[in-house]
Amino acid sequence: xxxxxxxxxxxxxxxxxxxxxxxxxxxxxxxxxxxRQDPGLGLRLIYFSYDVKMKEKGDIPEGYSVxxxxxxxxxxxxxxxxxxxxSMYLCASSLPPGASGNTIYFGEGSWLTVV
Amino acid sequence: AQKITQTQPGMFVQExxxxxxxxxxxxxxxxxxxFWYKQPSSGEMxxxxxxxxxxxxxxxxxxxxxxxxxxxxSANLVxxxxxxxxxxxxxxxxxxxxxxxxxxxxxxTRLSIxx
Numbered sequence: 001x002x003x004x005x006x007x008x009x010x011x012x013x014x015x016x017x018x019x020x021x022x023x024x025x026x027x028x029x030x031x032x033x034x035x036r037q038d039p040g041l042g043l044r045l046i047y048f049s050y051d052v053k054m055k056e057k058g059d060i061p062e063g064y065s066v067x068x069x070x071x072x073x074x075x076x077x078x079x080x081x082x083x084x085x086x087s088m089y090l091c092a093s094s095l096p097p098g099a100s101g102n103t104i105y106f107g108e109g110s111w112l113t114v115v
Numbered sequence: 116a117q118k119i120t121q122t123q124p125g126m127f128v129q130e131x132x133x134x135x136x137x138x139x140x141x142x143x144x145x146x147x148x149x150f151w152y153k154q155p156s157s158g159e160m161x162x163x164x165x166x167x168x169x170x171x172x173x174x175x176x177x178x179x180x181x182x183x184x185x186x187x188x189s190a191n192l193v194x195x196x197x198x199x200x201x202x203x204x205x206x207x208x209x210x211x212x213x214x215x216x217x218x219x220x221x222x223x224t225r226l227s228i229x230x
Contacts, residue, residue, distance in 0.1 A: 033218060040124065042206060042222035050215045058217060090160070097212040102148060102167075104208070104218060106160035 003027075006091050006107035013114050019078040021110050023091030029105075031094045032074035034058075034066065036087040037109070043090060049074055050096070081114045088112075117142045119207050121221035128197050129229050135182070136192040136224050138207030144216070149190040150208040151181065153201075154223075160206075166190060194226075202228045 007022035025032065031050050035043040035058075045058030047066040055066050063085060067075045074093075078085055091107040118141040128134045140149065151163040166174040166181045174181045182191040190209075194201055204225050210218040 030214075035220070040222060042121070043208075043220035045217055045219055048217050054215075056215060056217065059219070088158075092160075092218070094218070096214045097148060097210055097216055102150075102165040103162050104150065104152075104160075109158050 004091055004093055004105050004107040006089075006110045008110050009108060010111045011113070013078075013081050013112065015082060015114055017078075017081050017114075019081050019112065019114075021076040021078075021089055021091075021112070023074045023076070023093075023107055024072050025074075025093040025105065026072065027093060027105065028071065029093040030071070030096050032068065033092040033094075033104075034064075034074065034076045035090045035092065036060070036085075037090055038087055046076065078112075081112075083114050086112060086114045117144070117209060117211070117217070117219050119209055119219055119221035121207055121224050123224045124222070125225045125227070127227050127229055130199060131196055133193065133195045134197050134201075134226065136194075136205050136207075136226065138190045138192065138221060140188050140190060140207075140209050142188075142209060142211065144211035144213070146212040147216075148210050148212065149181070149183070150210075150218075151179070151190075151192045152206045152208060152220075154204040154206065156203070163205075164192070197228050199228050199230060202226060 033048040049068040153161040207221040
């Protein structure tokens, strides 16, 4: 059974803290993605990676960075957490686009509260 | 730039009726794929249906069909004979077909089925 695992379901962090959100997939997928989900705004892409050590900015990268040192792991980093980064964060993975890359697999989400 | 627009924030439908959820998109990619995902209150993202821009026929999966009108840049989801379990958020998404393509989502439609 395919699996995308996000290390933390619920986190509470203080303003200014450095926050790491980890995502691991066991499907040998090249493509991995980080989104945040907010009511009325849907899923907004923060960063994505199409190969190890490769990363591309999404639509809202400000205040975030990512790391992909191994194929199975994609980390989202909040360098200095702020209250407007309180949100639900979703990790996803897929094969490259094409006949086999028509399904995107999601983790269960990480609820982050910054106080 | 790529963009997905879902203009219906919420919809109420009587059980057993058919429902259409609207999705329009904008892209400069010559080839692309379109997805629909369902997110029930539990938060998991459930893949429903996929349509490639090069597909000649509209995609169907059980009670779900995708009304793809390429010239209008629309990819509406049609659910036939709605059930109470269809109550959820629905997201339209798109990706280009190059290896470094991102996947973007719309703001979603909350569908509520009335008994």
